[in-house]
Structure formats: structure tokens, C-alpha cells
Amino acid sequence: MSKFFGYILSPIFYFFFALSLCIFHPIQWFCHKFFGYKAHKVSVDYLNFFLTYCQIFLFNSVSFKNEYDLPTDRPIIFAANHQSMYDIPSLIWFLRKHSAKFISKIELTKGIPSISINLRLGGGANINRKDNKQAISEIIKLGRRMKENNWSTVIFPEGTRAKDGLVKQFQFGGIATILKAVPNALVVPVAIENSWKIVRFGMYPLTTGHALRWTILKPIEPGEKTANEITLEVETEIRKVLKQIS
Template sequence: MNKFLGYILSPVFYFFFLLTLIIFQPIQWVCYKFFGYKAHKASVDLLNFFLTYCQIFLGSSTTFSNEQDIPVDRPIIFVANHQSMYDIPAMIWFLRKYHVKFISKKELTKGIPSISFNLKYGGGANIDRKDSKQAVGEIIKLGARMKANNWSAVIFAEGTRAKDGRLKPFQIGGIATLLKKVPEAMVVPVAIENSWKIVQYGTFPLTAGEKLKWTVLTPISTTGKGPEEVVVEAEAAIRQKLGQ
């Protein structure tokens, strides 16, 4: 039934999703060029509010649960599982007070309305996966910006999307590089549920009527721990939440 409804509702969803991206492209440009970082960030936050709630056009619900006392005066590394591109808008919107930045493929900085502009000028790390030296350098630069501005980062530690929702083993590289540059950063796991179901049949039809959920889990102390141990704890916490 959800797949059948997807045939009907997917065009509606895509229309409003794309319309939002097109509308916010010039808004972002004006905010960034004439008013600077704060205005640009506000426009990006609003963009991702609308992208997040475009899910209503698929009849899907969005629940973000954060019962943790997470400070805003220090860098945070949010470590999450990754199920689809629709994971990202909610992370940006609901974690907006933490100034979250992403590690993204360099190819995404071109050709996508609003998204490419934000990736290019929003302060994240845009990496070339074929050039490990460039990738590490970009992550180090991100760490420096986090340290200087009390920004935060979101890392999808699986390294790729889990298309069937099954958690893949976490990779240590990006987290270890950031912790080396920003050792005072707090590490916070985030469990994402059911996002993969939206695209289980590909880009069309999208699945309708799903219950999407993001849960911020208990922060992990990094005191006296190596990056490997921190990553193992983050993976275990998310795996437990997902029942895997």
C-alpha cells in the first residue's frame, strides 16, 4: 500500500522539494554575499526546515528526540548512521544551535540548487575520495574551524548509506582526525530510523507513510580513551537503539 501511494505522492513531494531548493538558492546567495555567515546560516536553517517537512507530502512523519543536555559552548562531533539523503535536512534543522557542518563529497559542490552553494560556502569539509591527502587536509581544516568557532560536525561513520537499514561497521578515520585536531570535542551518537524505507524502491516511487525518527543518544566521554574505543562505543549505542 505504501508503495502504491508512493506512485501518487512522489511527484508532489519532488515538486515541493525541488521548488524549495530553487527558491533558497538566490536567498542564500544574497545572505552570504551581503550579510555574512549569520544571515547565511539562518537561510540554510530555514531551507532545511522546509526540506525536512516536505515529508508531509509523502504522508510521512518526522520525530526528532533529544533529551540530552548538550552544551553549545564547545565543539560537538555528532556520530550517526546513514540511511538516505533525507537524513541530512533534519540533522541541520534540529541541531541548528550547534552549527553542524558535514563532510561531503567534493562532487556535490556543483550543480545542485541550494545544496551545492551551502556545501561550498557553509564551512564544512568537501573531500575528494580518490585523494586521501586532500581529504585529511580538508577534515583538519574543518577541525580548526570547529575549534575557533565552537562549531560542530556530523559524521556518518559507516562511510556509505545502509540501503537496507542494517548498520554497517563504523570507520574510524574522520572521527580520529577531528579528535586529534579538536580533542576537547564531545562525541554524541545519533540513531536514525526508517529513512532507508523512503528509497527502498529507488528514486521512484518513494515510499509513503513512513515514520522517520532521529534520536540523540547519551554523549560519550573521550577522557582517557583512544578514537577506536570512542567509535566502538558510538556504534554499540546506535546498534542497541536500532535493535541490531
């Protein structure tokens, strides 16, 4: 039934999702051009509010759980599992007070309403996956901006989306590179549940009736821990929530 209703509801979802992108594209440009970074960030936050709650057109529920008082006066590395492209708008909205940035493919900086302009102006890292030197340089620059502005970043240590919801082995390189530039960053695991189910049949039909959840887990103080140890701890805690401990 979820797939059946998806055939009917997916066009409605895509219409409102695309409409949000098109409406906020000139709003972002105007805010940045005339009022600067802070106004641009507010416009991006509210764009992602609408993108997140477009899920209502698929009868998917959205919930965010955070039992921890996370600091806003120091950088944070949010490390999450990755299930679909719909993970990202919700993370931007729910983590908005932490100014969370992303590491994105440089190809996405052109041609996509709202998304491309935000990637160019928002302060994240846009990397060329075929050029390791450029990628590392951009991530280090992001780390410096985090340190200067008390920004945070979201990384997906799996490196790719888990299309079946099963967590892939986490790689420590991203956390290691950022911590070199901003060693005082707090590492916070984020468990994402059920967003893979939306796209289990690809872009069409999207499926309906899922409980999408984003859960903040216990923060990790890097201290004397290695990046490998931190990454393993993040992966283990996320697997516990998803009940995927082997």
C-alpha cells in the first residue's frame, strides 16, 4: 500500500519540494546581496523547514530528539549515518542554531535552484572527489571557518548513502582532517532512521507512511582519543540505536 499511495502522492510532494527551491532561490540571493551572511543563513534555515515538512504530502512523520545541552560557543562535528538525500534538509533545520555546514560534491554548486547558491555562499566545503589535494584543502579551510565562527559541520563517515538502511563501515578520514584544523571541536553522533525507505524504489514512486527520526546521541570529547577511536565510537553508538550491532 505504501508503494501504491506513493504513485499518487509523489507528484504532489515533488511539486511542493521544487516550488520551495524555486521560491527561496531569489530570496537567498537578495538576503546575501543586501544583508549579508546572517540574513542569508535565516533564509536557508526556513527553506529547509519547508523542505523537511514537505514530507507531510507523503504522510511521513518527522521527529527530532535531543536530550543533551549542546554548546553554541564551540565548534561541533555532527557525525551521522546517511540513508537518503532527505537526511540533509532536516539536519540543516534541526541544527540551525549550531550553523551546521556540509562537505558537498563540487558538481552540486551549479544548476540546482536554491541548493547550488547555498553551497557557493553558505561557507561549507565543496570538494572535487577526483582531486584529493583539493578536497583536503577545502576541508581544512572549513575547519578554520568553524574555529573562527564557532560553526559546526555535519559529516557522513560512511562516504555514501546506505540504500537498504544497513550502516556501512565508517571511515575516520573526515573526522581526522577536521580535528586537525579545529582540535577543540566536540564530536556528536546523530542516528538517522527510516529515510532510506522513502526511496527504496528510487526516485519514483516515493513511499509513504514512515516515521522519520533524527536522534542526537551522547557527545564525545576527543581528548586524547585518536580519530579512529572516535569514529568507531560514533559508529557503535549509532548501530545501537538502529539495532545493527553485529
